[in-house]
Amino acid sequence: MGAHNLLILQGGGPTPVVNATLSSALSEAYARGKRKVFAARHAMEGLIGGHLVDLSDVSPDQLKRLSRTPGAALGSSRVKPTQQELRSIVDLLRKLDVHEALFIGGNGTMRAAHAFSDFCRSERYELRAIGAPKTIDNDIQGTDRCPGYGSAARYVAQSTRDLGMDVRALPQPVSILETMGRSVGWLAAASAIAKRDEQDAPHLICLPEIPFLVEKFLADLDRILKKQNWAIVVVCEGIRDKRGNPVYETPDLSQADALKRPMPGGVARHLAKIVSRELKVRCRDEKPGLIGRASMLHASKQDLADAEFVGAAAVRALDEGHTDRMISLSPLKRAGEPAATLVPLAAVTGSDRLVPQDWLCDGDVPLNHKFLEYAQPLIGDLLEYEFAVGSVERYANA
C-alpha cells in the first residue's frame, strides 16, 4: 500500500509539539515508501488557493530540528471551504494523485476531516482520511489526552510555581495568572500540580467548569490574604457566570474577523481591578498568552512522545487502509510509552470535553486526586526549589 501520495495539513492553534507530530509522520511516510508528500499551507486556505509545500524530501537533520520547533510549520487557518471550493480541492488532489490525507488538529479540524471525507465519498473520489489529535486545550472527546496539552500544562504549572516564588518575596501581595482555554479549564487546572502544601501557590483556581461568583471569589481571596498575606490566583480565560456567560470579553475593535468574535483573554486584568478596588490591596495580573503554548523549554517529555506517536500511527493507519478515523491515545500504563487505538471521526466531533465533574471538588483548589493522578505524568517533573532557608527568629527591638 506504500506507494501512494500523501497530503498533510495542520489546523487550529499551534502547540509546542505539533511539529513533532508532523516530523514523525514524515519519517513514517518515507519509511513506508510514499512517493510524494504534499502539505497544505495554512490548511484549507492552501488547498483552496493551490498553495502547497512539497515535503517529499526533508533531510533527517531538518526533521530532527522540526520535531523540537514550536508553532505550526505548515501554517493554520480557520477557513471553511464552500461546496464549490471543496470540488476544486478534489480536482487538485486528483491531479496530484493524492488518495491519503492526514489532518493534524483539534475539534474544528476533526470536524473538517470528517466533512471532507464525506464529501469525497459523495463525489466518488477515493480518499482515506485520518485525524491526529492536537490541542493545548485537551478538549477532544474520544482520546485519553491530546498532544499539546502536557507541554502547555507544564508551562502553567511551572509558571505558577515561579510566580509564587516571586510574589511571596514582595510587599505587593496578589497576582492573578491567566491561562488559555476558551471553554474548558484543563490548563488552569494544571496549576494544581505546582502546589506542595497549603502555603504554596496556587491558592485559588477558577475554571469554566465551575460557575464564577464574584462575591465568593472576593471572600475566598480575602480569607487567604488574612491568613498569609499573599496569594496567587490562576484563572482560565473562559470562566463563566452561573448563566453560562463569559465573565469578561475583550471586544475586537478591528471587526476583521468574519465571525466578529471577541478577542480572547483579559479576564485576569478585569478581576485584578475588582480585587484592588474591593479588597484594597495592590493586585497584578500576568497574561503570558500565546507564549504559554509556544515555549519549547517547557515541553513535557510525555507530550513529545505522544505527539511523535500519533504522527507515525496516523500514517500507519492510512497505509493499512483505514479511513474516517482519529488516533485515540489510550490511558497511560507506563510513563513514556504511549499506545493508541482508532475511533470514528464521527464519534469525536460532538461537544468539547470538559474536566469531568467527578475530578472536581469543593475548595480553593477544586481538583481532586483523580485529576492530579491524570495530569502528573503528562506534565512530568517541575523544577524543585528551596522554599525556606534558615530558622526564622524574632529579636526584641530596642
Add this chain to the structure above:
Amino acid sequence: MGAHNLLILQGGGPTPVVNATLSSALSEAYARGKRKVFAARHAMEGLIGGHLVDLSDVSPDQLKRLSRTPGAALGSSRVKPTQQELRSIVDLLRKLDVHEALFIGGNGTMRAAHAFSDFCRSERYELRAIGAPKTIDNDIQGTDRCPGYGSAARYVAQSTRDLGMDVRALPQPVSILETMGRSVGWLAAASAIAKRDEQDAPHLICLPEIPFLVEKFLADLDRILKKQNWAIVVVCEGIRDKRGNPVYETPDLSQADALKRPMPGGVARHLAKIVSRELKVRCRDEKPGLIGRASMLHASKQDLADAEFVGAAAVRALDEGHTDRMISLSPLKRAGEPAATLVPLAAVTGSDRLVPQDWLCDGDVPLNHKFLEYAQPLIGDLLEYEFAVGSVERYANA
C-alpha cells in the same frame, strides 16, 4: 578579620539569580569563618521589626538548591526607615555584634546602603557596608552589567522567538509583547537578539529611550504588515511620549501603596486596542509580567556566574575591610569568567542607567551592533528552530 557577624539583606524586586548571590555569599562567609550570619526578613522591614533569620548553618545541599531558586528567599520591601527606626536598627546590630552588612539590590537598595552607612558613621557605630548589584532592569550606574538582567533578557529574547513561531502560523497577524522596565529599555532591547533576518520576530521594538509617537508606530506597523502579513512588536512597559510622560498608566484602584504609584504594565493592551481600531487587524497582546523575572528555565549561564561571583566578592571585600562600596562587574573578556572592582556607593546612586544613545539607531529594530555585541554573551544561546521546511510550490487550481 574572619570572626565577625554578618548581616545580609535583599532589596527591590526578585530575579531568577538573586538567590544565587545569597547562596554564594553564604558559602564565602562560612569559608571565611564568620561566626554568625543573620538575614533581615523583608529587608529594612525586618530590621525595624527585629524579624531576622539565622543563616549561620545552611547545609551544602540547601545552598545548592537555593542558588537555582527564583524569587528572593529573604523577602524584599520598599520601606524607608525613619531616623528613630534607624537608631533602633543600630541598637539591634550592636546587640547582635554585627559589624558587616551586605546589601544585595538595585538602585534603591544601593542608596539605602549608602545612607545607612552614613548614619552609622554619624552614630559612631562601626559598620562596614558593601553592595552587590541585582536588577533585571540593568539600570545601575558604575557596573558593566547587573546580575538578573542576563536571565530576564534571555526570557524576553527566547519568548519573542517562540511567539514569532506561533504567530507566523496564524491567520491573526499581530501580537504585542510587553516587557518590564519602568524607565529603561534594556529588557525590550534584548528581543533584538532573537532576530536572525528581516522576516523574523521582532519586527518593531519600542523603548523609553526613544520618544513614542503613535502615528509613526502605526505607519511602521502598517508598512510591515503590507510586506509580510504578520508582525511581533516588543514594547517596554515604560515607554514615554516626547514630553517624557508615560504612554499608558494603569491606575491603582486599591490606593494601598504609600506613594499611590500606578500599577506597572498595561501599555501593550492599550496599543493593541489602538492597532485593532486604526489598522483594522486583530491584534493580541501578551504580558508575561513577573513570570519573565522568575523563570529559572530561562536563566542564562553567564548571569548565574555573575550572580555567584558578586556574592562571594562582596563578602571578600567586607573581610578585607572595605566599606561604602559596590561590587562593579568589569566588561567581559571571556565568556563565563566574571571579574570585578569596587566603586564608591556614592558614585552609583545618581540617575538610572539608560541604553546608551550611541547603541541606538534608526529603524524598526533600533539597536546597533554595540548593543548586540554587549547583550549576546549575557543572554547566551537561544533554542534554534527549523524555520522553513520543504519547497513551497503553487499549483494552478481547477
